[in-house]
Amino acid sequence: QKEVEQNSGPLSVPEGAIASLNCTYSDRGSQSFFWYRQYSGKSPELIMSIYSNGDKEDGRFTAQLNKASQYVSLLIRDSQPSDSATYLCAVNGGSTLGRLYFGRGTQLTVWP
Amino acid sequence: GAGVSQTPSNKVTEKGKYVELRCDPISGHTALYWYRQSLGQGPEFLIYFQGTGAADDSGLPNDRFFAVRPEGSVSTLKIQRTERGDSAVYLCASSPPGSGELFFGEGSRLTVL
Numbered sequence: 416q417k418e419v420e421q422n423s424g425p426l427s428v429p430e431g432a433i434a435s436l437n438c439t440y441s442d443r444g445s446q447s448f449f450w451y452r453q454y455s456g457k458s459p460e461l462i463m464s465i466y467s468n469g470d471k472e473d474g475r476f477t478a479q480l481n482k483a484s485q486y487v488s489l490l491i492r493d494s495q496p497s498d499s500a501t502y503l504c505a506v507n508g509g510s511t512l513g514r515l516y517f518g519r520g521t522q523l524t525v526w527p
Numbered sequence: 528g529a530g531v532s533q534t535p536s537n538k539v540t541e542k543g544k545y546v547e548l549r550c551d552p553i554s555g556h557t558a559l560y561w562y563r564q565s566l567g568q569g570p571e572f573l574i575y576f577q578g579t580g581a582a583d584d585s586g587l588p589n590d591r592f593f594a595v596r597p598e599g600s601v602s603t604l605k606i607q608r609t610e611r612g613d614s615a616v617y618l619c620a621s622s623p624p625g626s627g628e629l630f631f632g633e634g635s636r637l638t639v640l
Binding site: 447457458459460461464503505507509510511512513514515516518519520 | 633
């Protein structure tokens with residue numbers, strides 16, 4: 416069974432702060448890593464994908480991957496109340512590209 | 528640019544009934560996936576189509592679940608003899624050729640009474 420673990424949360428940060436979300440995974444063979452944002456009552460929305468060790472930045476979001484430690488993180492800089500959502504970490508497994516294993520998600524609240 | 532479209536958005540049925548959930552993927556996306564999300568959980572993989580064939584159906588929980596994609600575009604997830612434990616949001620996703628990035632529809636919320 417491939418496992419993806421995330422901080423149970425909830426995580427609460429003030430507006431303008433950095434929010435740090437963490438994820439570990441069990442399958443050393445995983446090659447693709449994703450962060451999805453899910454607003455309450457809505458479907459998951461892809462916000463970041465990362466495939467190589469190191470950092471990947473996209474606007475206020477930075478994904479970090481360390482395959483040796485089997486660890487993925489997402490940093491959100493200058494957090495806004497509109498960032499309040501559940502963040503899902505997903506890792507691919509097996510030969511099916513889009514067969515992803517998701518964590519349970521971390522609920523983030525950004526308060527003004 | 529339409530996204531993934533799923534119907535119905537909500538379905539309430541009685542235990543033992545048959546249901547069909549429909550998914551229309553993003554145009555040009557050859558890969559189509561069904562996932563299921565229960566409350567407080569991340570989505571769980573059910574089945575993957577590449578074109579018309581089910582390339583990976585190992586996530587289907589039992590033989591009451593079946594899915595088709597007869598013309599390589601729209602897909603239907605079929606659940607026979609529904610049980611209360613089938614209650615969940617059923618998510619359809621599609622992805623561009625050669626990509627593992629999934630683009631989800633808004634889901635079909637199934638409630639089995």
